[in-house]
Amino acid sequence: MTSKTVYLAVYPTFADWETGHTTAHLAQHGYAIRTVGPSLDPVSTMGGVRIQPDVSINDVHPGSDADVSMLILTGAELWDMGDELAPFARKAREFLAAGVPVAAMCGATAGLAREGLLDDRAHTSAAAGYLAATGYEGGRRYVDTDAVTDGDLITAGPTEPVAFAREVFGKLGVYEGEVLDAWYRLFHDSDLSAYEVLMAAEGAGVE
Incomplete structure (x- = not known):
């Protein structure tokens, strides 16, 4: 059993259904799931569930913590409503630079696209046109499939929570x-x- 940490990003309008399989099975295999929010203020998910973040995004530093295994970014309406969640995309860049995997679903993939993290990596999302609307330069690397792993980056669309979990488990060696x-x-x-x-x-x- 491992004692490593997986950070689950939580923010207002967080899409509840996207990571249930992933976090449940990771926890059953000894991973500590820590919720990371924009601040320590409680957030409400798209389903109306109130979550108290364990840590603020500004206090997460993957390069200095050998126990960190992954950052998970889920969809949220806020990804398409301005730059409020941009700090999470920038943090994803920091994770990837430190060699720590990042897994992103739905709207979070658009955030990564705006950050330039999909320009040179194979990836997927809700639809190719959805990401094209961000103005990113990675359209040639888009793959029309349920979920994609390219190195340390996992992406999936909003209707593929099981495929998303499969890629996470495979990356971390859970199964x-x-x-x-x-x-x-x-x-x-x-x-x-x-x-x-x-x-x-x-x-x-x-x-």
Whole structure:
């Protein structure tokens, strides 16, 4: 079991449904999930859930903390309503520069596009046109698929929370190979045969 930290960005209009699979299974495998907000003030999600951030974005420094494993950025209406969330995109740049993975969904991908982080990396989002509207220069690297991993960057669209989780688990080594495939088939396709693979792996002590 690991004791490493994954930062989950939380901000007003945070899209609740996008990271439930990801954070639940990371926590079950020993990762500490710490919520990081614009400040320490409580925020309300798109679903009306009130969250008290554990830490402010200004106090997160991946290069100086060897226990940090990933930054997760979810969608939010605010990504398309101005620059209020730009500090999170800039923090993503800091994570990537430090060699720490970043995973972004939906509107967060537009934030990364505006920051120039998708210009030279394969990526996906809600739609190619959505990112093109940001004026970014990475359109040639857009991939029309459920989720994409390119080096330390993971991207996905708003309707792919299971594929997003799959990429995160694969990147962090939570599940691998046929076990990772079985996890995806169980939660995405309701394939009950995949459950047997997962239980067999758990019994053998394989993650």
